[in-house]
Amino acid sequence: MTIEELYQQIGGDYEQAQKVLRMDKLIDKYIRKLAQNEIFSNLFNASEGLDPTTVFEAAHAIKGVCANLGLVSLSEKASELAEEFRPGNGRNLSDEDVRARIEEIKQQFNSSVEGIKEYEASQS
Amino acid sequence: MIRSKQIDRPQVVLVVDDQEINRDALGVTLEDYYEVIYAENGKEALELMNEHFDELSIVLLDLMMPVMNGYEVLERVKDDEQLKRIPIIVLTSEKSAELKALQLGAADFITKPFDIHEVIIARVRRIIELSEGKKLISAAEHDHLTGLYNRSFFFEYVNRVYLYHKDMKMDALVINIEQFHAINAMNGREFGDDVLKAIGEGINEFLSEHNGIGSRTHADHFDIYCEHQDDYQPLHEKIQDKANALSPNVRIYTRMGVMPYSEGVDPVTMFDRARAACNMARGDYQHPVIVYDEKLLQKEMLDIRLLNDLDKAIEEKQFKVYYQPKYDIQCDHPRLRSAEALVRWQHPELGMISPGDFIPLFEGNGLINKVDSYVWKEASRQCSEWKKKYNYTLPISMNVSRADVYDFSLVERLKKLMDDNHLDCNSIKLEMTESAYTDDAKRVLEVINQLRALGFEIEMDDFGSGYSSLNMLSQMPIDVLKMDMKFVRNIEESETDLRLVKLILDIARYLGLTVVAEGVETGGQLKLLKDAGCNLVQGFYFSKAVKPEEFALMIEKEIEERKQNDD
Numbered sequence: 001m002t003i004e005e006l007y008q009q010i011g012g013d014y015e016q017a018q019k020v021l022r023m024d025k026l027i028d029k030y031i032r033k034l035a036q037n038e039i040f041s042n043l044f045n046a047s048e049g050l051d052p053t054t055v056f057e058a059a060h061a062i063k064g065v066c067a068n069l070g071l072v073s074l075s076e077k078a079s080e081l082a083e084e085f086r087p088g089n090g091r092n093l094s095d096e097d098v099r100a101r102i103e104e105i106k107q108q109f110n111s112s113v114e115g116i117k118e119y120e121a122s123q124s
Numbered sequence: 125m126i127r128s129k130q131i132d133r134p135q136v137v138l139v140v141d142d143q144e145i146n147r148d149a150l151g152v153t154l155e156d157y158y159e160v161i162y163a164e165n166g167k168e169a170l171e172l173m174n175e176h177f178d179e180l181s182i183v184l185l186d187l188m189m190p191v192m193n194g195y196e197v198l199e200r201v202k203d204d205e206q207l208k209r210i211p212i213i214v215l216t217s218e219k220s221a222e223l224k225a226l227q228l229g230a231a232d233f234i235t236k237p238f239d240i241h242e243v244i245i246a247r248v249r250r251i252i253e254l255s256e257g258k259k260l261i262s263a264a265e266h267d268h269l270t271g272l273y274n275r276s277f278f279f280e281y282v283n284r285v286y287l288y289h290k291d292m293k294m295d296a297l298v299i300n301i302e303q304f305h306a307i308n309a310m311n312g313r314e315f316g317d318d319v320l321k322a323i324g325e326g327i328n329e330f331l332s333e334h335n336g337i338g339s340r341t342h343a344d345h346f347d348i349y350c351e352h353q354d355d356y357q358p359l360h361e362k363i364q365d366k367a368n369a370l371s372p373n374v375r376i377y378t379r380m381g382v383m384p385y386s387e388g389v390d391p392v393t394m395f396d397r398a399r400a401a402c403n404m405a406r407g408d409y410q411h412p413v414i415v416y417d418e419k420l421l422q423k424e425m426l427d428i429r430l431l432n433d434l435d436k437a438i439e440e441k442q443f444k445v446y447y448q449p450k451y452d453i454q455c456d457h458p459r460l461r462s463a464e465a466l467v468r469w470q471h472p473e474l475g476m477i478s479p480g481d482f483i484p485l486f487e488g489n490g491l492i493n494k495v496d497s498y499v500w501k502e503a504s505r506q507c508s509e510w511k512k513k514y515n516y517t518l519p520i521s522m523n524v525s526r527a528d529v530y531d532f533s534l535v536e537r538l539k540k541l542m543d544d545n546h547l548d549c550n551s552i553k554l555e556m557t558e559s560a561y562t563d564d565a566k567r568v569l570e571v572i573n574q575l576r577a578l579g580f581e582i583e584m585d586d587f588g589s590g591y592s593s594l595n596m597l598s599q600m601p602i603d604v605l606k607m608d609m610k611f612v613r614n615i616e617e618s619e620t621d622l623r624l625v626k627l628i629l630d631i632a633r634y635l636g637l638t639v640v641a642e643g644v645e646t647g648g649q650l651k652l653l654k655d656a657g658c659n660l661v662q663g664f665y666f667s668k669a670v671k672p673e674e675f676a677l678m679i680e681k682e683i684e685e686r687k688q689n690d691d
Contacts, residue, residue, distance in 0.1 A: 001180050020237050021145075030145045039143075042513065061143060062189050066235035068149050068591075086218075 001030060001122035006068065010112040017070030030069055032120060037065060040106075043078075047102045048118045055102075056085035060105055062105070071112065077105050134251065136161060136179045140169040140187035140194070140216060150184055150518075153241040154248065171199060172205050181252045183212045184234065187221055198228035207540045208311070209257040213247060224636060228664070231255065239246070267340040269317055270324025278339030278399045282391045285337075293385040294393035296347040297356065298402040299323065299363065300376040302409075304344035309435025311374055318344055318370055320344065323378065326363035326472045347395060360413050379405035383416040395456050400424045403488065407473060429474075430482050434491060437469060445502045445670035447684045449678055450640055450662045453654045460682040461660060462519040462553065464504035466669040467495060498521070500541055502550065506546035506672055518679055521553040529556070529567060535574045549579030555606065557585045558596075565599075583640070588628070597635060605632050607642025609663070616648045625654045633657065 003024065007014035017027045034040075043058035059081035066075035079102055084093055091102070137158040148164050152162050158181065163169040173180060187194035194214060201207045210224045211231040211360025214223060215238075231251045234244055265277040273281065277494060282544045301307065301319065306318035322341065327338045327346060360380050367376040381402025383394045401416040404423075437443060446466045451458040455560055469477040486492040500522050507520045528534055537596075542549050554575060556568075572582050583604035585598075586613055597605070607628055615622040625641075632639045641653050644663030653661060667678070 014235070020149050020241070022149075022241065026148055026152060030148070033145075041163070057188060064236050065143050065145050067217075068145050 001119045003031070003119065006031070006119040007117055008047075009118075010071070010115040011073055012112075013070040013072045015070070019069070020068045022072070027069070030065075031116055034065075034069070034116060039065065040109055043081075043102060044106050047099050050098060052085045052087075053072065055098070056082055056087065059085065074105065074108055074112070077101065077108070081105070135159065135181040136176060137248065138163060138169060138172055138176070138180055138183045140164075140166070140183060140189070140197070143186075143187040145306050146238075146491075150244070153238065153244050156266065157245065157249075163366075164191075165189045166194060166234045169197055170207075173201070173210060177206050177210060180210050180317040182231075182248055182255070183210055184215055184248070185212050185230070186215045189226065195228060196225070198225060198230060202229045207253070211251045213251055218297060223302070226490070232688065235363040237546055240539075261579075265331070269320050270327070270340050272324055272327060272346070273337060273339040275339060275341040278337060278341065278347060278349075279391070281337055285525045286391050292575040294349055294351040294391075294394075295352050295385050296383040296391065296398040297359075297382045297405075298319060299327075299348070299360075300379055300406075301344040301367075301404055302379060302407065307374065307376060311371075311502055312394075315371070315374070315589040319367055319376055322366040323363050323510050324369055325357075326366040329363060330359050334639075349391070356380060356382050356413055356415075357463070376408055376411060379408070380413045381405060381416065382413065391562065393627045397421070397476065398426070406488070426481070427485050430477070430485060431489075431491070433471065434486070434494065437471070438494060440472075442470050442472065443495065443498050443502075444455075444470050445499055445506065446508075446671060448662055448669035449667050449675070450521075451666050452659060452661060453650060453661050454657075457685070458661075458666065459685065460518070460678055463675060464521040464555065464662065465499055465671070467499050468669075487525055489529065490527045493531060496523065496525055496528055497537075500538070504541045504545045504547060507551055508547055510676065511551070513676075514679060514683055515685055516679070517547075517551050519551055521555050521584070524554045524556045526557070529564075529571050534571060535578070538575065538580070539578055549575075552582065553583050553604065556583040556585055569600065586642075597631070597637075602605040602637065604640060606640045606642055606662075607658075612641050612643050612653070612663075613655070615652050616646065622652060622656075625653070625658075626644075629656050629658055 004014050006012075007017070014071070018024075019088060021027050021030065025069060031105075039058050040060040042054060046054040059078045062078035063075050066072075066078060083089060084091060084098065084100055128394055136159050137154055139147050139151070139160055140163045141147045142164050147164075151160050151162070161172060161176070163172050166185075168191075169183065169185065173183065182434070185197055194213070198214075200214065201210070201212065208229065213228040214222070214225040214233040215236060216225065216233055217236040218391055225233060230438050231254070232247055233580075238244055252617070259513055265273060267274050284293060301323070304316065304319070306505075307319060316532075323346060324338075324340060327337070330336075330663055331338050331348070333352070334350050336348055337352050338346065338348045338350075341347050341500065347507055359376065363378055363380075364376075367378060370376070379402055381397035381398040382403070383401065386394070389397075397416040397420070400606045401414040401420055404420065405414040414636070444467070447463040448467055450465055452460045452461045467479055467483075469479075469482055471477050479481060483492065483495070503520050503522050506518070511517045520622060524534075532535075536553075538554075539545075539549070542552065545630040554588065556572075576582060579602040582600045583606055584600070585606045586608045587605050605628070609627065611625050611628065613621075638659045640660040640662055641649075641658050642655065642662050644650055644661040644665045646665060650661060650665055
């Protein structure tokens with residue numbers, strides 16, 4: 001499996017990732033690291049209590065990291081969540097809706113991680 | 125040869141982001157052009173900034189970070205004199221954050237994701253250039269020796285304070301070093317620079333405790349603009365102490381003029397007045413700090429008027445030459461021997477102006493040459509006229525100022541004056557104040573030798589009024605010593621003064637010099653001087669300086685006496 005194939009599989013924008021990271025080996029490095037990045041677990045763990053600061057910070061970080069990696073869909077979803085919890089912004093969604101969105105991100109993240117594992121296996 | 129790269133300062137970029145991927149994304153973009161260092165949060169960033177503040181060209185700062193966020197970094201840097209010189213570009217994806225960051229002092233922002241790296245490079249480069257340009261300006265802003273502002277920046281800031289902080293009551297101060305050129309000449313430029321540095325240090329210390337700014341405007345001129353204080357003696361003492369500490373062998377004197385806050389008076393006028401006050405303190409080592417007041421204002425106005433009127437006065441012959449006789453007191457009856465030509469100014473509007481009001485003024489700016497030349501011409505013409513009329517030459521003394529000595533045509537001009545008036549050089553005596561001898565001894569010695577070779581007699585004027593040294597007396601080839609009037613004034617009352625006069629007379633006798641006692645006013649003084657062996661006296665006891673027609677009568681009387689003696 002090539003990295004382009006991985007991006008196709010997980011719905012990422014490889015060109016975007018190339019624009020930001022400029023080197024394939026960096027894309028390779030960070031796509032492999034995605035699963036370990038705590039920002040995701042931080043967000044998922046916050047799902048229950050919905051502490052606004054934690055959700056905002058985690059969502060904001062996910063938005064940035066995913067945008068750099070060309071994981072456009074994940075980045076957009078995280079961005080919406082970040083706006084919902086940005087200090088100063090009023091809340092628009094119910095807690096349930098928020099949890100649903102976190103769940104959506106989680107599923108997309110998990111399926112991306114699955115794809116990444118396949119990619120890693122194919123590379124070794 | 126030094127390559128330009130070696131002259132360039134290293135350009136280090138600090139990338140601050142909690143996400144490694146973001147740090148790397150920027151790193152790969154920047155590392156072709158800069159040395160890149162990284163921090164994961166604001167706290168680490170501040171530590172690295174403090175550690176590398178002199179190499180850091182720029183900081184790229186994420187806003188949302190754990191431990192310490194980017195806003196807090198901006199806040200802290202804003203209040204830190206050292207760190208705030210490093211430009212910061214904020215990394216953000218939110219429009220709202222941009223404004224806040226810029227308000228907090230960020231130089232620019234880069235939006236996430238970092239997709240157009242050429243834009244990133246261009247922005248980083250532009251901000252670095254801008255900031256280095258600013259630092260260059262900052263280098264030009266300060267005087268390299270003292271770290272004080274240079275003249276143009278100082279007055280720019282002074283004006284800002286004056287225009288935008290009208291509630292602040294600011295004083296203007298001007299500080300000069302006495303005879304700085306001589307300090308440089310005698311001890312070398314390096315020592316002169318040390319003096320300037322020491323004074324700059326004193327001023328900087330003062331400014332660290334008081335609200336104000338300071339400048340070395342040029343050479344040894346320092347200006348301070350600071351919030352009003354009643355007493356500047358402590359500042360002067362501080363500066364004086366710094367200067368004194370430099371060398372036990374060189375005495376440095378500073379003087380200070382103060383123009384206290386005065387509502388509505390603009391800074392230029394404030395500093396002009398402080399400067400006028402500072403000039404008043406010139407040479408007055410007892411009163412080195414002078415505060416500008418109403419009296420000084422009037423004096424200044426008069427000075428400006430006199431300076432303005434000088435050329436016209438010469439043209440219209442407003443200067444009048446008066447003659448004060450000098451009598452030989454060692455004869456049975458005192459006999460007229462010579463006279464001193466003294467100048468008066470008959471101003472058409474201000475009336476008779478005392479020489480005390482205009483001579484020091486013109487001496488201070490070199491214009492005294494014009495007055496001296498006028499007097500020499502007139503006195504020589506008069507001497508020649510009397511010579512013809514009476515067939516008798518009574519020598520006239522003329523004053524030669526310090527500034528005249530530096531005129532390289534002096535000897536030639538005086539010789540020509542004698543020739544034009546058909547006078548022998550021994551018809552004219554030249555009086556030089558003792559301060560002229562201390563300035564540039566070599567030059568003075570040269571001039572005196574040339575003048576004496578021509579036949580002029582040289583008189584040392586005001587001996588004992590300033591820095592006299594016996595050593596100088598033995599070195600300078602003079603003919604006559606004019607003892608300052610302050611020695612004579614109290615000889616009737618003070619045994620010590622009389623003893624001092626006798627001592628001077630002894631020394632003069634030993635060196636073969638004639639002594640003229642100045643300022644003799646009483647018969648008692650005359651008798652004591654005569655008994656002590658003084659040759660000649662000048663003073664109100666015999667006569668004040670008089671108009672030529674009155675003096676002519678004295679000459680006639682002397683001629684009459686001569687005839688009688690001859691008979």
